[in-house]
Amino acid sequence: MASFYDAPVLVARLLSGRLDADLLPTEGYPVTLLTFDALRTLAFPPARYIKPEQMFAHRQEIEAADILLFPEYWQINTLLYGLKARIFPSPASYYLGHNKIEQTRAMQAVFPHWMPKTAIYGSSRSSLERILVEFRFPLVVKAVKSARGEGVALLHNEAELFSWAANHEVLYVQERLEIDRDVRVVWVGDQVLDAYWRLAPKGGFLNNVAQGGEVVRDPVPQAVLDMVACVARQFGIDHAGFDVAWVNDQPYFIEFNRIFGTQGLAGGAKAYAAAAMAYLQPAPVLDELPPPSAA
Structure with missing residues (x-):
């Protein structure tokens, strides 16, 4: 007897037309939710919204909630260690996802075979000389904190490397993968x-959709999915977009x-919220599928 909120089953039902997203229940949950990000939790069951900067004025509501959804990074230590709260995403998702250095060092320690050649150095002259010895051009450099393809560059020569170093105290350098x-x-x-492919625009370097990349729904190798599952479970990550x-x-x-x-997810925001809630609390079980909505 499958859970109505089992994420892969739910997505398949939504895509096949056997389930209307509007039929997904949003009430009757046995947990109290509080959100610090109203837009991201629109499809979640009803949750009390508190602006992050107002959390000190709402201590009682925070302590009464079973789960706190999407706090900002600066709130984490206070919520975890001061108020002993349960948060989603998990602490590991916040701490390792805070910047590329944190997650890269964790990967190099536990899963080095899944890492491209990567170095993290200061921007001193000796560090630059070391990079020139260890890497070949073109090479990839990334800002320590960036997303959506921003802060990423492909460098072709020594002059470009020195120019990049002049504006970045920490050098995150990676071999270019073909x-x-x-x-x-x-x-x-x-x-x-x-899971889906992101295809770089013709002549482009970045695959990110925000940078012009195209979503392609060709089959994804099982080894990719297995790697993500292994990494996420090892580190305790419960909410992430892996590249x-x-x-x-x-x-x-x-x-x-x-x-x-979440705009391009199969099943949309309802499937996304259902997957999160299935993980966060016991889900109701339905013997029969609800009938599809009338055309």
Whole structure:
């Protein structure tokens, strides 16, 4: 007897037309929700919204809530260690997702075989000389905190490298992988919610949809999904958009973003919210599928 809120089943039903998204129940949950991000939780069951900057005036409501949804990063330590609250996404999703250095070092320690060649150095002259010895052009450099393809550059020579270093105290350097697309894997709770290819525009370098990349729904190798599941479960990540390269039948971790766009998800916002709630609390079970809505 399958749960009505089992995410892969739910997405399949939505896409096949066997379930109308408007039939998804939004009431009757046995947990009290509080959200700090009203827009991201629009499809969730009813939740009390509190502006993050007003949290100190709402301590009683915060302590009474079972789950706090999408606090801002600066709130985390106070909520976790001061008020002993349960948050979603998980602490690991926040801490490792805070910047590329945190997640890269964790990957290098536990899963180095899934990492492209990557170095993190200061911007001193000796660091630049070390990079010139260890890497070949073209190479990829990234700002430590960036998303949607922003703060990423492809450098072709020493002059471009020195120019980049003049504006960045920390140098995050990575070998260029010979790809024209990557895979976005959406991980919610403890499972893959969606996965699709992102194809770079002709002559482009970045695959991000925000940078002109095209969503392509060709089959995604199972090895990519298995890698994401292994990494997410090892680190305790429960809400992330993983970017993965596929090179010579081998997956390579690029990065993950704790906050990601939901517009292009199979099943839409309802499937996304249902997957999150199935993970956060016991789900009701239905023996029969609700009938499809009338055309």
